[in-house]
Amino acid sequence: MTAYIIRRILMTIPILIGISIISFGIMQFAPGEPTALDLDPNISPEDREAQLEEMGLNDPIPVQYLRWAGNILQGDLGSSFITNRDVATMITERLPNTLVLMITSTVMTMVVAIPIGIVSAIRQYSKRDYVFTFASFFGVSIPNFWLGLMLIIFLSVQLGWFPVGGVGTLGGEFNLFDRLHHLLLPALVLATADMAQMTRYTRTSMLEVKNQDYVRTARAKGFKEGKVVYKHALRNALMPLITMFGLLLPTFIGGSVVVEQIFTWPGIGQLFLDSTFQRDYPVIMALTMFGAVLVVLGNLIADILYAVVDPRIEY
Amino acid sequence: MDENQMKQEVKPPPQVTGAETLGKHESMLSIILKKFFQNKLAVIGLIMLTIIISSAIFAPWLATHDPNATSTLDRLAPPSAENWLGADHLGRDIYSRMLYAGQMSLWVGFAAMLSATTIGVVVGSVAGYFGGWIDGVLMRVVDIIISFPSIFLLITIVSVFRPSPEMLIIVFAILSWTGTARIVRSEFLSLKKREFVLAAQTLGLPKRRIIFGHILPNAIGPVIVAATLAIGAFIITESTLSFLGLGISPPTATWGNMLSDSQDLTVFLTAWYYPLFPGLMIFITVLSFNFVGDGLRDALDPRVVEK
Numbered sequence: 001m002t003a004y005i006i007r008r009i010l011m012t013i014p015i016l017i018g019i020s021i022i023s024f025g026i027m028q029f030a031p032g033e034p035t036a037l038d039l040d041p042n043i044s045p046e047d048r049e050a051q052l053e054e055m056g057l058n059d060p061i062p063v064q065y066l067r068w069a070g071n072i073l074q075g076d077l078g079s080s081f082i083t084n085r086d087v088a089t090m091i092t093e094r095l096p097n098t099l100v101l102m103i104t105s106t107v108m109t110m111v112v113a114i115p116i117g118i119v120s121a122i123r124q125y126s127k128r129d130y131v132f133t134f135a136s137f138f139g140v141s142i143p144n145f146w147l148g149l150m151l152i153i154f155l156s157v158q159l160g161w162f163p164v165g166g167v168g169t170l171g172g173e174f175n176l177f178d179r180l181h182h183l184l185l186p187a188l189v190l191a192t193a194d195m196a197q198m199t200r201y202t203r204t205s206m207l208e209v210k211n212q213d214y215v216r217t218a219r220a221k222g223f224k225e226g227k228v229v230y231k232h233a234l235r236n237a238l239m240p241l242i243t244m245f246g247l248l249l250p251t252f253i254g255g256s257v258v259v260e261q262i263f264t265w266p267g268i269g270q271l272f273l274d275s276t277f278q279r280d281y282p283v284i285m286a287l288t289m290f291g292a293v294l295v296v297l298g299n300l301i302a303d304i305l306y307a308v309v310d311p312r313i314e315y
Numbered sequence: 316m317d318e319n320q321m322k323q324e325v326k327p328p329p330q331v332t333g334a335e336t337l338g339k340h341e342s343m344l345s346i347i348l349k350k351f352f353q354n355k356l357a358v359i360g361l362i363m364l365t366i367i368i369s370s371a372i373f374a375p376w377l378a379t380h381d382p383n384a385t386s387t388l389d390r391l392a393p394p395s396a397e398n399w400l401g402a403d404h405l406g407r408d409i410y411s412r413m414l415y416a417g418q419m420s421l422w423v424g425f426a427a428m429l430s431a432t433t434i435g436v437v438v439g440s441v442a443g444y445f446g447g448w449i450d451g452v453l454m455r456v457v458d459i460i461i462s463f464p465s466i467f468l469l470i471t472i473v474s475v476f477r478p479s480p481e482m483l484i485i486v487f488a489i490l491s492w493t494g495t496a497r498i499v500r501s502e503f504l505s506l507k508k509r510e511f512v513l514a515a516q517t518l519g520l521p522k523r524r525i526i527f528g529h530i531l532p533n534a535i536g537p538v539i540v541a542a543t544l545a546i547g548a549f550i551i552t553e554s555t556l557s558f559l560g561l562g563i564s565p566p567t568a569t570w571g572n573m574l575s576d577s578q579d580l581t582v583f584l585t586a587w588y589y590p591l592f593p594g595l596m597i598f599i600t601v602l603s604f605n606f607v608g609d610g611l612r613d614a615l616d617p618r619v620v621e622k
Binding site: 014015018019022023026027029030134137138140141142143144145146149150152153154157158253254255257258261272273276277279284287288291292295296299 | 356455456458459462465466467468470471472474475476547551554555558559561574577578580583584587590591594597598601602605606609
């Protein structure tokens with residue numbers, strides 16, 4: 001087991017190297033001088049050359065890559081072309097907002113998907129099961145940006161029930177209710193597709209467990225139905241789901257770009273989109289790497305958790 | 316005790332109707348079609364897709380206006396006899412634009428699906444058939460591509476290179492063939508050990524013919540399902556990018572960039588129909604592809620028996 005975990009961790013290293021080469025490569029092929037905004041257009045060609053030399057941009061590309069990768073490993077993500085601020089600071093400033101959004105969405109997903117999935121599985125082919133199945137098709141098919149737009153138009157703008165965007169009322173003091181009021185719609189939009197997806201997974205997982213011998217044994221022993229379902233079946237049905245939550249991370253990261261844009265939520269996703277519009281390459285590279293690392297970590301955690309919770313798996 | 320065990324072993328799977336279906340000889344295709352058409356949602360999806368695809372193909376005849384003709388007087392005009400679904404912020408007819416947008420959105424979806432599936436099938440077949448270091452290398456490439464949050468990478472690539480629709484399709488394909496490759500590979504791993512492959516090898520058939528002529532047809536079911544679902548996913552991705560102002564740029568209409576133009580407080584307050592309809596089209600189209608894909612999954616899976 002320990003050997004498996006170590007091997008699994010080692011396997012991520014080539015993946016991370018591959019990711020960093022691709023991120024770096026895209027920026028190398030990007031049109032336009034990466035330093036164009038940094039350099040004064042009026043300086044003489046000699047001075048310009050000297051400046052390029054000083055910034056290390058005349059070095060061979062592999063040397064530039066190694067320097068960039070080395071800096072990243074030391075936590076130095078460079079500084080923004082636009083604001084000249086430290087990229088790592090820019091990310092850490094906005095990270096809490098994105099985390100709040102993602103954690104809320106995760107909780108929403110669990111609270112909605114698991115009970116519905118269980119009910120669907122226990123009452124398979126019942127009317128309720130069909131309704132939930134139908135609803136989950138809606139959830140995975142609805143484009144999140146359109147859902148967000150519609151909620152803003154009807155609930156925020158027309159009915160005035162919710163704020164149009166932002167993390168809290170501007171200029172106001174910290175107020176938990178106000179924060180939650182702002183959080184509800186974006187978190188809901190971010191969670192919609194995953195709620196639907198997780199409902200399906202819970203249902204499938206529960207169906208698989210439902211007819212297992214040990215569930216029948218529990219029933220034969222005369223346990224109440226509730227105890228059979230929640231104590232015997234559910235525990236085993238939830239095991240594969242633990243790993244699914246590790247895989248939610250990528251969809252949340254992708255979704256946060258759209259959701260933060262629509263709800264003007266000052267998080268990582270918005271920073272990323274803003275920097276792509278301004279061609280702020282250091283920020284784009286750092287965030288692409290950051291997102292990819294999170295996805296790799298999510299997969300890693302999912303795999304390790306799976307090994308931990310399911311002792312039947314041999315490695 | 317013994318009797319119980321016997322009973323269990325002989326017990327047929329519950330849904331098989333026995334004599335009626337087992338007696339007749341049916342072709343594989345007719346069984347699949349029958350199973351597919353028994354699925355109500357799948358049939359509904361197929362009907363809706365037929366309508367949506369024909370409306371895109373016949374857009375020039377169905378449209379009431381030139382999709383790009385602007386009109387100052389009709390700005391944000393509400394639905395009426397003249398503009399069936401209203402007009403946008405430049406006075407363009409939303410109904411006509413939506414039909415033409417369907418052409419672009421569906422074309423991107425189909426073309427990206429075909430390219431991604433082709434790459435995925437070839438890589439998956441090669442990796443699965445040959446195994447060894449070829450498999451190892453190809454699957455590491457898959458691991459790397461799959462690890463990228465694809466929307467991040469897409470936004471980066473699209474914002475840096477500003478691709479044409481054709482380039483966009485290629486980028487989609489390059490980033491999305493991995494799922495199909497994994498499916499095909501795992502099918503190949505189990506299929507290549509079967510007798511019919513051994514027979515083909517013994518006959519001395521060329522490897523290409525064994526892979527694509529003998530093994531692949533047996534692995535095609537899950538590929539078709541994944542491909543159907545992928546069209547919907549590509550339509551969502553394209554419209555997301557276009558919505559963010561990064562995909563296909565105006566004046567060419569796509570459902571996504573129509574929504575992008577509608578992000579405006581005046582629109583939100585007075586012209587709610589403007590963002591409603593293009594989004595509804597994306598939603599219904601993707602929903603239909605998902606219905607059909609799910610129906611195909613059940614129809615193509617021999618373990619799912621007819622009810």
